[in-house]
Every structure is written in structure tokens, then in C-alpha cells.
Amino acid sequence: MSELVIKNLHVSIDGKEILKGLDLTIKQGEIHAIMGPNGTGKSTLAYTLMGHPSYEVTEGEVSFDGKNVLDLEPDERSRLGIFLAFQYPVAIPGVTVANFLRSAINSRRRAANPEDKGIPIPEFRKMLKEKMGVLKMDQSFAGRYLNEGFSGGEKKRAEILQMATLTPKIAILDETDSGLDIDALRIVSEGVNALSGPELGVLVITHYQRLLNYIKPHFVHIMMNGRIVESGGPELALHLEEHGYDWVREKYDESPEEQKVA
Numbered sequence: 001m002s003e004l005v006i007k008n009l010h011v012s013i014d015g016k017e018i019l020k021g022l023d024l025t026i027k028q029g030e031i032h033a034i035m036g037p038n039g040t041g042k043s044t045l046a047y048t049l050m051g052h053p054s055y056e057v058t059e060g061e062v063s064f065d066g067k068n069v070l071d072l073e074p075d076e077r078s079r080l081g082i083f084l085a086f087q088y089p090v091a092i093p094g095v096t097v098a099n100f101l102r103s104a105i106n107s108r109r110r111a112a113n114p115e116d117k118g119i120p121i122p123e124f125r126k127m128l129k130e131k132m133g134v135l136k137m138d139q140s141f142a143g144r145y146l147n148e149g150f151s152g153g154e155k156k157r158a159e160i161l162q163m164a165t166l167t168p169k170i171a172i173l174d175e176t177d178s179g180l181d182i183d184a185l186r187i188v189s190e191g192v193n194a195l196s197g198p199e200l201g202v203l204v205i206t207h208y209q210r211l212l213n214y215i216k217p218h219f220v221h222i223m224m225n226g227r228i229v230e231s232g233g234p235e236l237a238l239h240l241e242e243h244g245y246d247w248v249r250e251k252y253d254e255s256p257e258e259q260k261v262a
Helices: 043-048 074-080 097-112 121-134 138-141 152-166 182-197 236-244 245-253
Strands: 004-014 014-027 030-033 057-063 084-087 092-096 170-174 201-205 219-224 227-232
Touching: 004 170, 004 245, 014 043, 014 057, 014 121, 014 201, 014 227, 043 057, 043 084, 043 170, 043 201, 043 236, 074 084, 074 097, 084 138, 092 097, 097 121, 097 138, 097 152, 121 138, 121 152, 138 152, 219 236, 219 245, 227 236, 227 245
Parallel strands: 030 201, 030 219, 084 170, 170 201
Antiparallel strands: 004 014, 004 057, 219 227
């Protein structure tokens, strides 16, 4: 079983420390949720795990399947089995969803074997049809240009389709619920739930309990000032929904101004 292990992670951007000693372990088959007010470093964690060049790791370690993730380029991390669904996916005019996904698969295959000629088109079409069926997506979606003219919900569904196609071991969902209405949130959550299972670990980053009404976490963590300060089960998210974050700030003696680190 694969696991992503984060120990004492310190991360800075433009010389300002954002993450201040974060510890977290995520195993395949587990669903973790990280919650916290704006500016506590949640998205910084997501981008750091995928190797965004603007984020400097100053201390700590991240390992996955016994390998030092911090030594790897973003594409190498992806091939290792880590996936990031972006909060704000970008549009790529002129490139269809199907062509984008086939290129991603072929890139992985050729990295493993430079002589690989890529996935045969009939095999790819069959696989894509099956994945879209699992996610209850109309087949016409594959012929549209990636994220161009997509609604917020369609962009997030395209991210989930990428996840289904690339079959990662650990998926990081960075505020997937951002900008979604209730119907779109339900549809996207159903897609995540359809892919969840013993082969996939999920880290859900969110502000709100409402997403966790659909994606049921095994573990909930609260971030404050660049660290995880509280961990528990699903009941912790319900407690936050009812009482907010003031009790956490009081417990750890941190003012709202001290939270604004990212």
C-alpha cells in the first residue's frame, strides 16, 4: 500500500514562511480533509506537493513509496502516482479533452519506455468511454476544447476525468468546491466517490462542511498558521460548521492576523 508521508514541512514564498512544520500521512484508500480559514497555507501545501517552482521548501521531507518527492520534477511526481486537481483550471483552446488526455497517457508511457508508440486509438477510445460512463458524463464532452467556455462545474468535472484517466495513487483536490452551485457540487462529488476505493487516497482541501456532506472523509484536519493543529473524524468538520474557528484560535493563542500567511 502506497503512502504519502509529510514530516516537519516548512515552505516559504518570496522569503516569507508559509508552512511552519506540517506533518501528515495519507495512505491509499483513505480520504483526508484539510480545513482552515483563508490564508492558513492549505493551497500552499497542495502546490508544494506537486512541485510548484515558486514555493521553496526550507526544511522537512516528503516521501512517497520510499522516494524523496522533493527531489522530483512535477511530471515525475505525477508518474509516481500523485495528482492535483486545481482550484482554477486553465483553458487550452484548440486542444480537445480527448487529445489532451491521450497526450498525457502517451507522455507517461514514453517516459517509462522511449520506444513506446503510444496507446492505440481504439484502446484509448474504449478506455475513455468507460471512464466517462463511470462519471456519468456525456460522450460529447470529450470533443470539446479543454475548459474553453466551460462552466465552473464542467471545469471541475474535466479535472475528475483526468484523475480517472491517469489513475493516481494519491489525489489532491484543491478547493474543488470553489465556485460551484449545489447541483454542480453534487455531480463533481459523485465523480470523486465513484473513483474512491482501496487503490486511491484522497486529500480534500476545503473551507466548508458542505463538500464533506458528499465526500465522506475518514480524517479531518484543521490548519492554523501553517500547521495542522487539530485532527479527528468527520465530527470535527461538523463542530467547525457549528462553532467556527474562534475556539481553535483561542486554544492555540493565535489572532486572525497571525493566520494570514498565504
